[in-house]
Amino acid sequence: MKITDETITYVAALAKLELSDDEKDRAKTDLENIISYMDTMNEIDTSNVEPMSHAFPMKNVFREDVVTNGDERDNLLSNAPVKKDGCFIVPKTVE
Incomplete structure (x- = not known):
């Protein structure tokens, strides 16, 4: 399958990428190689x-x-400097 410049521009737009002309050429070559390999696999x-998972x-x-x-609530709370009703009491951090 031949990848066109329009295909590369479209895929780049979908991926929200801005590619230079050199990057577009490399992407075009890479995609052609990938599709060629998929044809070989087919x-x-x-x-x-x-079939296996x-x-x-x-x-x-x-x-x-x-x-x-x-x-182990009591054991864990034994390390608390301040506790109330089975919970840790910590300083207020948000006003």
């Missing part, structure tokens, strides 16, 4: 390749969401 026979055979690798620290 030639690969993938009919026997099973990840390149490695991974299942859920996240740990279970289990509460481990429990109710």
Whole structure:
């Protein structure tokens, strides 16, 4: 696919970019190379390749969401210089 100057100007406007003439020429070459590579990728026979969501055979690798620290309010508030009704009291910062 041939990328035109109008295409580069249009894409730059969509991306809100101001490109110099040299940058437009480089972008044009880069986009042509990308599209050429995509054409090469489309030639690969993938009919026997099973669709996958990840390149490695991974299942859920996240740990279970289990509460481990429990109710330690009194322990945490023991470090507070000033406290009231189970909360920290801090100086007012906004008038």
